[in-house]
Amino acid sequence: MAAQTALSTESTTTGSVTPVDLGPAVALSCRECGHRVPLGPVFACEECFGPLEIAYDFGVHSAADTEELRKRIEAGPANIWRYAPLLPVPANVAEKPNINPGWTKLVQADNLARELGVDAGKLFVKDDSGNPTHSFKDRVVAQAIEAARAFDFTTLSCSSTGNLAGAVGAAAARAGFRSCVFIPHDLEQGKVVMAAVYGGELIGIEGNYDDVNRFCSELIGDPAGEGWGFVNVNLRPYYAEGSKTLAYEICEQLGWRLPDQLVVPIASGSQLTKIDKGLQELIKLGLVEDRPYKIFGAQAEGCSPVSVAYKAGHDVVRPQKPNTIAKSLAIGNPADGPYVLDIARRTGGAVEDVNDEQVVDAIRLLARTEGIFAETAGGVTVGVAKKLIENGLLDPTLTTVVLNTGDGLKTLDAVADVGLTATIRPSLESFREAGLG
Amino acid sequence: MAAQTALSTESTTTGSVTPVDLGPAVALSCRECGHRVPLGPVFACEECFGPLEIAYDFGVHSAADTEELRKRIEAGPANIWRYAPLLPVPANVAEKPNINPGWTKLVQADNLARELGVDAGKLFVKDDSGNPTHSFKDRVVAQAIEAARAFDFTTLSCSSTGNLAGAVGAAAARAGFRSCVFIPHDLEQGKVVMAAVYGGELIGIEGNYDDVNRFCSELIGDPAGEGWGFVNVNLRPYYAEGSKTLAYEICEQLGWRLPDQLVVPIASGSQLTKIDKGLQELIKLGLVEDRPYKIFGAQAEGCSPVSVAYKAGHDVVRPQKPNTIAKSLAIGNPADGPYVLDIARRTGGAVEDVNDEQVVDAIRLLARTEGIFAETAGGVTVGVAKKLIENGLLDPTLTTVVLNTGDGLKTLDAVADVGLTATIRPSLESFREAGLG
Numbered sequence: 001m002a003a004q005t006a007l008s009t010e011s012t013t014t015g016s017v018t019p020v021d022l023g024p025a026v027a028l029s030c031r032e033c034g035h036r037v038p039l040g041p042v043f044a045c046e047e048c049f050g051p052l053e054i055a056y057d058f059g060v061h062s063a064a065d066t067e068e069l070r071k072r073i074e075a076g077p078a079n080i081w082r083y084a085p086l087l088p089v090p091a092n093v094a095e096k097p098n099i100n101p102g103w104t105k106l107v108q109a110d111n112l113a114r115e116l117g118v119d120a121g122k123l124f125v126k127d128d129s130g131n132p133t134h135s136f137k138d139r140v141v142a143q144a145i146e147a148a149r150a151f152d153f154t155t156l157s158c159s160s161t162g163n164l165a166g167a168v169g170a171a172a173a174r175a176g177f178r179s180c181v182f183i184p185h186d187l188e189q190g191k192v193v194m195a196a197v198y199g200g201e202l203i204g205i206e207g208n209y210d211d212v213n214r215f216c217s218e219l220i221g222d223p224a225g226e227g228w229g230f231v232n233v234n235l236r237p238y239y240a241e242g243s244k245t246l247a248y249e250i251c252e253q254l255g256w257r258l259p260d261q262l263v264v265p266i267a268s269g270s271q272l273t274k275i276d277k278g279l280q281e282l283i284k285l286g287l288v289e290d291r292p293y294k295i296f297g298a299q300a301e302g303c304s305p306v307s308v309a310y311k312a313g314h315d316v317v318r319p320q321k322p323n324t325i326a327k328s329l330a331i332g333n334p335a336d337g338p339y340v341l342d343i344a345r346r347t348g349g350a351v352e353d354v355n356d357e358q359v360v361d362a363i364r365l366l367a368r369t370e371g372i373f374a375e376t377a378g379g380v381t382v383g384v385a386k387k388l389i390e391n392g393l394l395d396p397t398l399t400t401v402v403l404n405t406g407d408g409l410k411t412l413d414a415v416a417d418v419g420l421t422a423t424i425r426p427s428l429e430s431f432r433e434a435g436l437g
Numbered sequence: 438m439a440a441q442t443a444l445s446t447e448s449t450t451t452g453s454v455t456p457v458d459l460g461p462a463v464a465l466s467c468r469e470c471g472h473r474v475p476l477g478p479v480f481a482c483e484e485c486f487g488p489l490e491i492a493y494d495f496g497v498h499s500a501a502d503t504e505e506l507r508k509r510i511e512a513g514p515a516n517i518w519r520y521a522p523l524l525p526v527p528a529n530v531a532e533k534p535n536i537n538p539g540w541t542k543l544v545q546a547d548n549l550a551r552e553l554g555v556d557a558g559k560l561f562v563k564d565d566s567g568n569p570t571h572s573f574k575d576r577v578v579a580q581a582i583e584a585a586r587a588f589d590f591t592t593l594s595c596s597s598t599g600n601l602a603g604a605v606g607a608a609a610a611r612a613g614f615r616s617c618v619f620i621p622h623d624l625e626q627g628k629v630v631m632a633a634v635y636g637g638e639l640i641g642i643e644g645n646y647d648d649v650n651r652f653c654s655e656l657i658g659d660p661a662g663e664g665w666g667f668v669n670v671n672l673r674p675y676y677a678e679g680s681k682t683l684a685y686e687i688c689e690q691l692g693w694r695l696p697d698q699l700v701v702p703i704a705s706g707s708q709l710t711k712i713d714k715g716l717q718e719l720i721k722l723g724l725v726e727d728r729p730y731k732i733f734g735a736q737a738e739g740c741s742p743v744s745v746a747y748k749a750g751h752d753v754v755r756p757q758k759p760n761t762i763a764k765s766l767a768i769g770n771p772a773d774g775p776y777v778l779d780i781a782r783r784t785g786g787a788v789e790d791v792n793d794e795q796v797v798d799a800i801r802l803l804a805r806t807e808g809i810f811a812e813t814a815g816g817v818t819v820g821v822a823k824k825l826i827e828n829g830l831l832d833p834t835l836t837t838v839v840l841n842t843g844d845g846l847k848t849l850d851a852v853a854d855v856g857l858t859a860t861i862r863p864s865l866e867s868f869r870e871a872g873l874g
Contacts, residue, residue: 078515078540099808100542103515105569110534111611130567132542132808134846170808174548180873185860189853196855197845199805203873204860215863222865224874368636371536371569371607408634409571409846416626418633423622423641426652428659436617436640437661 020150024059025088028052028237031339039088041151041234051335052237054088058285066286073252078103080139080245086281087245088238089146098145099171101138102245104130106253106401111369112382116389118396124259125382126250126403127372134407135328135375136271137167140242144231145175147238153229155180157219159212162191163328163406168231169198180228182212194410243271247278250401251288258282258293260398263385265377265405266297266306266351267329269336276343296394297340297351298384300324300359300376306337310344310351317341325356325414326376328406350393354383362386363408363415375406376414457587461496462525465489465674468776476525478588478671488772489674491525495722503723510689515540517576517682523718524682525675526583535582536608538575539682541567543690543838548806549819553826555833561696562819563687563840564809571844572765572812573708574604577679581668582612584675590666592617594656596649599628600765600843605668606635617665619649631847680708684715687838688725695719695730697835700822702814702842703734703743703788704766706773713780733831734777734788735821737761737796737813743774747781747788754778762793762851763813765843787830791820799823800845800852812843813851 020039027036032050043052060066069085076082080102081094094100105127113123131138141164148156156172156179158164165181172179181195185204196202205212219225220234229235251258258279264272276295282288299307302324309317317337322330334340344351354362359376362383367373374382385402388394408415424430431437457476464473469487480489497503506522513519517539518531531537542564550560568575578601585593593609593616595601602618609616618632622641633639642649656662657671666672688695695716701709713732719725736744739761746754754774759767771777781788791799796813799820804810811819822839825831845852861867868874 097547105537111613130569132567133810134571134844166810170804170810172808173805174808176548185857189856190849192856193849193852194810194846196857197801197804197810197852198808199801201858201873202856203871204857205863206860207863211863215865215868218865219868222874224865224868364634364636367607367634368610371609371611371635373570373603373607373631373634407571407846409631409844412627412630415630415634419626419629419639420622420633420641421638423643426642426644426648428652428655428661431652431656431661434640436638437659 021090022088022147022150022238023090024056024085025054026057027055029055039150041147041153041229043234043236054237054241056086058086060285063286069285070256070287080142080242083245083248086248088143088241093146096149097174097176098142099132099138099174101131101142103249104128106250107370107372109370112366115365115369116386116396118389118400122397122399124399124401125366125370125372126246126401128246128403128405129372129374129378129407133163133166133170134410135163135167136243136246136405137163138171139245140239141167141171141231143242144229144235144239145171145177147235148177148229151229153227154178155228156231157181157216157228158231159183159209159216160195161187161209161327162410164232165191165195165202166198169195169200172200173198182216184209184212240270240274243274244278244281246271246403247275248282251279251282254399256288258288258291259401261294261296261349261394261400263296263298263381263388263394263400263402265329265381265403266299266334266340267331269306269334269340271405272297273336273339273343276347292348294347294349295343296349296384296388297344298381299351299353300326300329300380301353301355302326303330303332304353305332306334306340307351307353309337310341315341325411326359326380327411328375328377329380350388352384352387352391352393354380354387358383358387360414364418366404367408372404373408374404375408376411377406378404379414458527459525459584459587459675460527461493461522462491463494464492466492476587478584478590478666480671480673491674491678493523495523497722500723506722507693507724517579517679520682520685523685525580525678530583533586534611534613535579536569536575536611538568538579540686541565543687544807544809546807549803552802552806553823553833555826555837559834559836561836561838562803562807562809563683563838565683565840565842566809566811566844570600570603570607571847572600572604573680573683573842574600575608576682577676578604578608578668580679581666581672581676582608582614584672585614585666588666590664591615592665593668594618594653594665595668596620596646596653597632598624598646598764599847601669602628602632602639603635606632606637609637610635619653621646621649677707677711680711681715681718683708683840684712685719688716688719691836693725695725695728696838698731698733698786698831698837700733700735700818700825700831700837700839702766702818702840703736703771703777704768706743706771706777708842709734710773710776710780713784729785731784731786732780733786733821733825734781735818736788736790737763737766737817738790738792739763740767740769741790742769743771743777744788744790746774747778752778762848763796763817764848765812765814766817787825789821789824789828789830791817791824795820795824797851801855803841804845809841810845811841812845813848814843815841815845816851
C-alpha cells in the first residue's frame, strides 16, 4: 500500500475544484472525521489525514424509487455498469470505451459443499476469474478510468506486482490513455509479459515493492507526475468503490437477497470494507431485506497481520514482512486493516488464516469439485472457509458465498507439482499394464 | 484429428438404440449421403463413412413461433443455454451442473478499426477468452457432457495438446464424471498443470499427437473403452454443435442481425462449418433477415493446408506437417477442410494465412488497441483480417466480426520478447535521466 499522505488542494490539478460529473457521487468525505471536500484527485483528509471516501446522493426516497432503480439495474448491461446509478461514474458510462468487467458467475458449488459438509444449495463461489484480465482488479480500475477522464488525466499509473499491472494496461489501452506502470525490476518473466503486452510503458524499479511505492508517492508530488492518475493512490477513493459491485452482484444473483455469510480475502482490506459498504447501501436503498450477515476475512499465514490482530483482540494491526505463495494478498501493512477488524467483529464474523500447503490443497479441492481453477487468493478463501467450518465459526446450514478473486493461470507455480497420472506407450497392452483398463 | 472410422451399431453401447432426450435433436444424419440413424455415440456413417451430424426438429412453423423462440432466448441465462432450444441438449439443461460457458463479449473494436482502416463502429471482436477455462472449447465440451449423460457414459476422455484437456477436465469435475485425458508425454509443464489441476487422470503417451490419436481410436474399439465418451471422437456430432452458439451469440449481440463478414480460425475446420450452420439456422428460423454474409477462414502459414488448397483452387486438402507457434490450430490434416473450402467459396469469402511474425504482431496490436490479450489463434484471425483488408478481399465499410478463441495467458511464450520499457533506480533523478519525466 502507498502511504496515506494528504495532498493539499493547491497541489492537485484544477480538475479538483471545478464540478465534475461522476453520477451520484457528490463529494469526498473523511472516513475518520467526516470532513467533506469537493470531488477531486485527493485521497487523504486535509484535516486529520484519514482516508477519503465517496459520498453519494442516490436520489432514492420512496418504495417507488427503489422499484424503479431495481428495474433499471435489471435492464442494464451484463457488466458492472448495470450498477452505474450506485457508482462514481457518469450515467452514460456504458457508452464509453472500457473493458467492462463484472457480472461474473456466482457458482452454486454443491460438490464443494458436500466435501466441506455444507448443506446442499447453500454454498456459492463468486468467480471473478471471468473478468477481462482475469482478476477482480478490472472492477476497480474501471472506476479509476472514469475518474481519470473526469479529472482530465492523460496517463494512468500504478505500482504493482501482478494483477493490477495487467488490469491497468488493458483498461488504459482500450480507453485511450497512456499507461506507465511501475514494478520491481526482478519480477518473473511471465508477469512482465502479462503487463507489457498491452503496449504501455512498464518501468522496472531497482528495489522491492516498498521502494516502488515510495517512488510513486514522490512522483505524485513532483511536476513530472502532473496529469498522472495513480489508480491506487490519488484515484483511490474512486478506484476502491469498484469492489462494491461484488456485493451488488452477489445479492442480485441470489435473487436480491443478502447471503448469510461471506468469506473475503484481505490484502489491503479495501475490498472487504467496500463489500460491507455495498451491502449496507442495498439495505438502505430497500433493494434487499435488512437482516444480519457475517463477513469473514481470509489471509495467508505468511502474511496475516489482520488475522493475528483479530485473534489477539487488538484494534490496531502490526505490520508483517510477507512470506507466502499468495502474493496478490501479500500486503504486510494493510491500510484498511483496522476497518476490517471492525467489520468482522460488528457482523459476528472472524478473520482466519491458512498456511501455504492448505492454500494449495484448497486450489486443488476447488478445481476437482467445481472445475474452477483459482489463483492462490482463491485457495486462501476456500481454505479459510474449510477451516472456519471445522472451527464451528461458519455455519454450514446457512447461505455462504466464498470469493475467488483471480485466475489459476496466473499462479501456475503454486500447483506445479500436479502432473501426469501415468506415462504409457501408445498401445492397449501398455494401458492395461498401467492398471488403467 | 482422429481418423473418421465407422462404428457398427453392434459395437456401441445400448444407449444408442433406446430413445434419448436431447431436446430438438431427432437423429444423426450423414453429411455426405443423408443416411439417418438414431441418436447414439457414433460419428461416421455406416453406409459411406461420411461424418454424421445432428438433425433437428425445432418445432418452429410460424412467425408467432419465431417470436416466441426469440423471447425465450432473450429471457434465458447469460450463457450458451439460452440457446438450448437449438442445441442437442435436454430442455432442463441449465439446471444440471455444467461450467456454463458462452455469452462472451462482442467487443466493438473502434481502436483496432482505426488502425486497420475499417469504418468506425463496423469492427467487432468476439472474445471467447472469457469462457470458464478461457477458450471456445468450453462450448463444445458442454454439449459433449450432455450427450455423455444421455448415453450413460461414466468417463469423459479426449486426446489433446492444450485447451481441450483443460476444458474436459474442468467440465467433467463439475458434472461429476471421471475424466481421463491423453496427451503427448513431453508437453510443456505449464500445459500439464492446466490440464491436471482438475484432478482427472492425465495420461502421457510416449509419442507425438498422431500416436495419441491412434491410441484413442484403438481404445474406443476395445472393451476397455466401454462407457467412455471421447468428446471429439464418438461424441463428436454433439460436441461440434457447440460452435453454433458462436453464430447465435454474434447475431443476437448485433441486435439479431447477421454480420456482413466473419473471420474464423481453422484447425479441424469444424468451428467454421458450424458457425455457417448456425447462421443458416437463424435465417431459416426467421430470427435474422436472409441476406448474404461472407465467411473468411484464417490459418497460420506453418499449418495452412486449407489456405493452400483454397488458393490453388483445389477441392481436396493436402495434409501438412505443422510448424507454427499457433499450436491450437496446428492440425495438418483437417477433417472438415473440404467443407470449409465449400463455405468460403459459396459465401464469397476466402481462406488466408499469416506467418508467425505476423501472428505475434497481431496479438500485440489487439492488446494495445483493445486491451484484449489473445492466444496465438487470435493473432492468426486478427493478422488475417489485416491482410485481407490490404488485399482488398475484406470490405472495410461492412460489419465484420473477428473471432478470438483463446487466451494469451495460455501462450505467453509467443510474446516473450515484450518486456520492460526501462529500468531505473527509485528516484526522480533516475526517472528524468531515463527521459520519462
